[in-house]
Amino acid sequence: MVSSDNKGYAEWLLERRYPGLTAAFFQIDAGDVSPNMVDNNDALITYSGYGGENYVRSAEIMGENQARVVIKTLVEPHLCSETLLSGTVKARMTNTNYSALAVGENKTCPAVIGISFLGGTEDGRGPLMEEGWNQQYLEKSFLRQGVAKATKLFTRTLLGLGEPSEEVLQCQYPKVTGIPSGIGENHATPSILPLQAFKIGQFLLAVVPFETTSIAGYRIRKQLKKDFTESLSSLSETSEKVFVEVLALSNAYIAYMSTYEEYQVQHYEGASTYFGPHQLQNTIAELSRLTKALKINCDRSNLSEASKGLCDRGSEIVPVHAMDSLYHHPLGNSQLDSRRPPFWATYGDVYEDVSLPKPKSIVPRGTLMSATFWCAAPANSQMFVKSFCDVDQYNEHTKGYETLLNDHDWNVRFLWRRKFVYYSVCTCEWLIERDAGFVPAGKYRLRINGAYTNQVGKVSWYTGVSSPIEVASDTDKVHDSVDVSKYTLYVFDEVLIFISVAFLFLFSTLRWFCCTMPKTLK
Numbered sequence: 001m002v003s004s005d006n007k008g009y010a011e012w013l014l015e016r017r018y019p020g021l022t023a024a025f026f027q028i029d030a031g032d033v034s035p036n037m038v039d040n041n042d043a044l045i046t047y048s049g050y051g052g053e054n055y056v057r058s059a060e061i062m063g064e065n066q067a068r069v070v071i072k073t074l075v076e077p078h079l080c081s082e083t084l085l086s087g088t089v090k091a092r093m094t095n096t097n098y099s100a101l102a103v104g105e106n107k108t109c110p111a112v113i114g115i116s117f118l119g120g121t122e123d124g125r126g127p128l129m130e131e132g133w134n135q136q137y138l139e140k141s142f143l144r145q146g147v148a149k150a151t152k153l154f155t156r157t158l159l160g161l162g163e164p165s166e167e168v169l170q171c172q173y174p175k176v177t178g179i180p181s182g183i184g185e186n187h188a189t190p191s192i193l194p195l196q197a198f199k200i201g202q203f204l205l206a207v208v209p210f211e212t213t214s215i216a217g218y219r220i221r222k223q224l225k226k227d228f229t230e231s232l233s234s235l236s237e238t239s240e241k242v243f244v245e246v247l248a249l250s251n252a253y254i255a256y257m258s259t260y261e262e263y264q265v266q267h268y269e270g271a272s273t274y275f276g277p278h279q280l281q282n283t284i285a286e287l288s289r290l291t292k293a294l295k296i297n298c299d300r301s302n303l304s305e306a307s308k309g310l311c312d313r314g315s316e317i318v319p320v321h322a323m324d325s326l327y328h329h330p331l332g333n334s335q336l337d338s339r340r341p342p343f344w345a346t347y348g349d350v351y352e353d354v355s356l357p358k359p360k361s362i363v364p365r366g367t368l369m370s371a372t373f374w375c376a377a378p379a380n381s382q383m384f385v386k387s388f389c390d391v392d393q394y395n396e397h398t399k400g401y402e403t404l405l406n407d408h409d410w411n412v413r414f415l416w417r418r419k420f421v422y423y424s425v426c427t428c429e430w431l432i433e434r435d436a437g438f439v440p441a442g443k444y445r446l447r448i449n450g451a452y453t454n455q456v457g458k459v460s461w462y463t464g465v466s467s468p469i470e471v472a473s474d475t476d477k478v479h480d481s482v483d484v485s486k487y488t489l490y491v492f493d494e495v496l497i498f499i500s501v502a503f504l505f506l507f508s509t510l511r512w513f514c515c516t517m518p519k520t521l522k
Helices: 006-017 055-075 115-119 142-159 166-172 214-234 260-265 279-293 305-311 492-521
Strands: 089-097 177-179 192-200 203-207 243-247 350-352 368-375 389-395 400-406 412-419 423-431 442-453 459-465 469-471
Touching: 006 055, 089 279, 115 142, 115 177, 142 177, 192 214, 192 279, 203 214, 203 279, 214 243, 214 279, 260 279, 368 442, 368 459, 389 412, 389 423, 400 442, 423 442
Parallel strands: 203 243
Antiparallel strands: 089 192, 192 203, 350 368, 368 423, 389 400, 389 442, 412 423, 442 459, 442 469
């Protein structure tokens, strides 16, 4: 599912309640925080949301809680302390090479995903192992060493990634290599990543592309508060009350950022800190430089050497095409996904049309309608398409369709999955509004939008539409409940893929025990 989550639902609720308002809920240092608070009481120590297995309802409950706090603040502002922001708006941004970012003796490493990544988290465990597989843990068991070697052989064979050098392994210590995603020509993880310091008066946003753990965020704020206070004083702006916040998952996305101590134990967050144990310390150093550069006019020609050091690499907004993380294919191919539908279909063709009631084709309100189309992978379209799924309304005056809703609306959802492992199919879902004030009675259709690339990388656009949907008036029968089971993700193809991957993993393990272990024992 590619549609929004609980924060998107909170925004949607506020914007519907207050027309003309633009709401935004930011993700801060929540890398090791989860809203799933219901103990599943299982041996794996996992938790779920308040909506149980219905993840859509869980997101709605979380979103309602967030929106309720904002509404209370708007209605009763006297209950909250307020500080008027004043001063300038400035930003400094840099694109940093995280495969070799050196600050003193601390250096980051080419990206490697730790084997504990496969253990999952408290939100959902992985099928193969538990968390905490670091080098010390590995040395205690010959069987674990065999699993690690089999995983290494499997990922190298299946993904075609390079072999990390001894230098990289030492740099990433004590991480046990799972997927060397930053190694080789067709590496799967981009190394050039954006960092930004964004100032609004006495409020500073430290913008990072990582899911940042709570203590990592605390350390960022602690350092930048000192630097920001200094910059405000140099700008002759008020610095009596300074605010610093971490804005995570922004401008790009590359997994997690944990502290040095969290990295040592190699739980999920540490294993997903791709660039080694010093990733946080070096990120803080870069953000500190950007924050100090806010006090300098970096466009001046007569900068001092100290000012040049602050402005270097961070004085300008770098063109978007320099940020390879925005375009990087998840499996490491420098080209986007160019796999076409089967020969009897083309992009946008209907794979499974909407199901209309019989004998009347009028759809009651509260019904979940869906249509599935042959499509390209969404990664092809993220920079070119504003909405993957639209709901078009038929206009009797113009005799044509006009877009009424897009997938920013909570009731319109977009799902993507592989079909027969190779092909892509996309599903547009629309939960028809019960309130006729938002969705009048009439004729509608579902439309998919996307982009695909050919073998030489040329981008082309496609669209596809479902059969017409006649929506009932508000006086017609309304469904009392919605079959929420339809919201569950399609799993058959995913199960097939998992079985195939598990078989290859088992084969790799058996091969290691049969071919390598006897030689080791000799």
